[in-house]
Amino acid sequence: MAAVTVKRLWKEYGPQVVLENLNLEIAHGEFVTIVGASGCGKTTFLRLLLGVEKPTRGELLLDGKPVPAEPGPERGIVFQRYSLFPHLTVTENLLLGLEFAGSRFLGRLFGARRRVATEKANQLLDSIGLYAARDKYPSQLSGGMQQRLSIAQSVICEPRILLLDEPFGALDPGITADMHEIILRLWALNRMTIFMITHDLKESFQLGTRLLVFDKRRHDPQAPEAYGATVTYDLPLKGRDILPVGQASA
Amino acid sequence: MPRLINLHPNRGGAVVLAALPFLLLIFAYLLGSNARLAANPDDKLLPAFSTIASTMHTYAFEEDKRSGEVLLWLDTWASLQRILIALGISAAIGLAVGLAIGAIPYVRALAAPFVAAVSMIPPLAILPVLFIVLGLGEVAKIVLIVIGVAPVITRDVALRASELPTEQLIKAQTLGASSWLLSSRVILPQLWPRLIDAVRLQLGCAWLFLIAAEAIASTEGLGYRIFLVRRYLAMDVILPYVVWITLLAFLMDWLLRVARRRWFPWAEVAR
Numbered sequence: 001m002a003a004v005t006v007k008r009l010w011k012e013y014g015p016q017v018v019l020e021n022l023n024l025e026i027a028h029g030e031f032v033t034i035v036g037a038s039g040c041g042k043t044t045f046l047r048l049l050l051g052v053e054k055p056t057r058g059e060l061l062l063d064g065k066p067v068p069a070e071p072g073p074e075r076g077i078v079f080q081r082y083s084l085f086p087h088l089t090v091t092e093n094l095l096l097g098l099e100f101a102g103s104r105f106l107g108r109l110f111g112a113r114r115r116v117a118t119e120k121a122n123q124l125l126d127s128i129g130l131y132a133a134r135d136k137y138p139s140q141l142s143g144g145m146q147q148r149l150s151i152a153q154s155v156i157c158e159p160r161i162l163l164l165d166e167p168f169g170a171l172d173p174g175i176t177a178d179m180h181e182i183i184l185r186l187w188a189l190n191r192m193t194i195f196m197i198t199h200d201l202k203e204s205f206q207l208g209t210r211l212l213v214f215d216k217r218r219h220d221p222q223a224p225e226a227y228g229a230t231v232t233y234d235l236p237l238k239g240r241d242i243l244p245v246g247q248a249s250a
Numbered sequence: 251m252p253r254l255i256n257l258h259p260n261r262g263g264a265v266v267l268a269a270l271p272f273l274l275l276i277f278a279y280l281l282g283s284n285a286r287l288a289a290n291p292d293d294k295l296l297p298a299f300s301t302i303a304s305t306m307h308t309y310a311f312e313e314d315k316r317s318g319e320v321l322l323w324l325d326t327w328a329s330l331q332r333i334l335i336a337l338g339i340s341a342a343i344g345l346a347v348g349l350a351i352g353a354i355p356y357v358r359a360l361a362a363p364f365v366a367a368v369s370m371i372p373p374l375a376i377l378p379v380l381f382i383v384l385g386l387g388e389v390a391k392i393v394l395i396v397i398g399v400a401p402v403i404t405r406d407v408a409l410r411a412s413e414l415p416t417e418q419l420i421k422a423q424t425l426g427a428s429s430w431l432l433s434s435r436v437i438l439p440q441l442w443p444r445l446i447d448a449v450r451l452q453l454g455c456a457w458l459f460l461i462a463a464e465a466i467a468s469t470e471g472l473g474y475r476i477f478l479v480r481r482y483l484a485m486d487v488i489l490p491y492v493v494w495i496t497l498l499a500f501l502m503d504w505l506l507r508v509a510r511r512r513w514f515p516w517a518e519v520a521r
Contacts, residue, residue: 052420073426082415085422087439087516096435097425107431137516150421157425 002061003028003161003193004049009058010228011044017228018044022058024231026210031187031194033204036214040229042197045214046163049195050077062161073101076154076162076192080169083150084138090149091134094121097157124152128182144175148182155186162187164196168203176200180207211235297486305486321475322494329472330498332388333460336395337449340456343396344403345438345445351404352411352441353433362408369401373459381467391463398459403448410444411437443517446510450503457499 006024010017019041026032034042047053048060051070060067062074077083085093098117099109109117125131128148138146147167154162164183168176184207187194198204204211213233220226259267283296297305309322317324347365350357373394380397384390414437422436461473468474472495479487511518 050420050424071420071423073424075424077421077424079417079421082417083421085418085436085440087514096422099435100422100426100428100431104428104431107427107435139516153421154424159424 002026003030003063005059005061005064007059007061009048009060010056011041011048011053012056012228016225020228020230022230024212024234026193026195028193029191031184031207031209032196032212033208033210034195034197034212034214035199035201035204036229040214040216042214043165046077046165046195046197049161049163050075073097073157074160076157076159078147078150078154078162078164078167080166084146084153086138089135089137090125090130090141091118091121093138093149094125094153094156097153101157121156124156127185128152129178143171144179147171147179151183151186155190155192158190158192160192162192162194164194166197166199169199176203183207205237208237211237294483294485297489302486302490305484306490309487319470324470325472325475325491326494326498328468328470328474329460329464329495332391332464332471333395333456336392336460337399337452337456339392340396340400340403340452341445341449343400344407344448345441348404348407348445349411349433349438349441351408352414353437354429358408358412365401365404365408368397369405371397373398374462377463377466386467391460391468394463395456395459399452399456402452402455403445406448406451407441407445410441414440443510443514446506446514450506453499453503457495461495 002025004024004026006022009019009022011019022045034045036042044053048055049062049067051068051072054069071077085096088096095109095117096107098120099107102109102113102117122131122134125134128151130145130149130152133141133145138149141149151162151164151167167183168179171179180203183194183196196204196207198207211233212231213235214229215232216227216229217232218227279296280299283298286293286296287298306322310320313319314321347361351362351365352358376397377390377394380390380394384393418436419432422432427436460471461476464471464473465477472491476488476491
């Protein structure tokens with residue numbers, strides 16, 4: 001069964017059509033990159049997957065079931081900014097998801113369970129090069145470090161789907177290579193389906209196993225809001241396999 | 251010649267500049283006091299520093315003949331007790347209600363307009379109501395301060411809660427946070443520094459309400475004393491009492507600032 005199924009999906013805000021007649025089947029373990037002009041509904045599509053927006057018409061299914069109406073741990077998200085918790089240190093930020101899952105009332109782990117969780121967090125921190133900064137607060141980190149931590153924070157909860165909304169858009173071009181290496185490694189390791197919005201075409205070809213281009217097919221200059229965007233190009237990218245999770249889609 | 255806005259005093263210079271207005275004020279007082287006392291040795295309006303010192307010595311170190319208490323400490327303790335209890339209650343209300351308003355849309359719809367309306371009530375206008383309903387004891391004075399201060403703190407805390415980026419709240423949900431965990435582990439901890447700031451900004455108001463309440467119905471307290479000795483034009487008591495109150499308020503402000511830096515270092519680096 002496909003990880004994500006989109007059937008004749010429309011999203012409208014009053015008279016403004018944002019997405020029209022979207023149809024997609026995304027297999028488990030795909031790394032889907034999404035490009036398109038500003039205002040073409042890319043972020044709206046991500047918000048629909050996240051559950052903070054509802055489709056106006058049509059169906060949006062995760063593993064064959066409708067997307068829950070609110071965000072949940074099976075769908076991780078990394079925004080361009082503001083997705084870290086400023087009052088927690090790097091380690092505490094990373095532990096948070098584990099503590100939420102392990103302690104429904106206090107949201108804190110103690111004793112042996114905390115040691116196990118901290119061990120897991122430290123390994124992840126080490127693999128993304130943040131171990132030395134583990135006691136710092138987010139505001140003391142560079143932009144690249146913050147985004148690495150934000151990705152790790154989602155990945156540690158082992159979501160089935162990871163949503164990335166221009167995660168590297170605000171970073172120096174020089175450090176994106178590192179970020180690409182890290183995201184590919186975490187993707188391979190955790191066997192999740194990734195949707196990533198980017199403005200960088202090169203990035204979208206480099207990272208993705210499948211590239212979606214969002215654009216408007218029709219345009220009325222007198223009523224620019226009358227037509228919405230849809231997927232105009234849906235390119236399977238050769239040369240990259242969805243190997244790590246190929247089994248999961250069977 | 252650099253622009254004025256680009257000239258910064260060095261450390262020593264800043265200290266001298268900060269002290270200057272205080273020294274000028276003292277100097278002006280001395281001039282005025284000397285001139286008046288030269289014209290009339292019995293003048294009570296601007297007593298000499300020596301008179302103030304001897305009066306305060308009596309107030310701070312000698313037992314009052316009538317009550318057997320040392321008045322300055324009796325008054326200070328009574329006032330501090332009232333204001334600290336009132337500020338504690340106000341902060342607790344502000345934090346709890348502010349968090350609920352900020353975090354839960356239904357509570358916001360229910361309570362935000364009400365709190366906004368209550369915060370507009372001039373507390374001194376309902377002081378008579380408090381005295382009638384609650385009597386002339388401690389409760390009425392504390393309630394006056396709470397009514398004056400808590401709604402403002404609540405609104406400030408709620409405002410801070412609503413300022414938290416939506417991204418953060420969505421992220422926490424994708425990490426599996428329930429409403430309770432989101433409130434207790436993500437929103438609440440980020441409200442503490444703002445709560446301290448809100449209390450600091452309300453210190454002046456709290457003292458104002460305290461002194462007003464003490465002036466009307468009390469048997470001890472800094473405000474009570476000032477209004478009591480007013481009848482005798484005892485400026486040698488009033489002036490040092492005012493300085494003492496100012497010092498206490500300043501000290502409370504300073505302690506809160508230190509606590510904020512000490513307990514919430516992340517809120518400092520975020521600036």
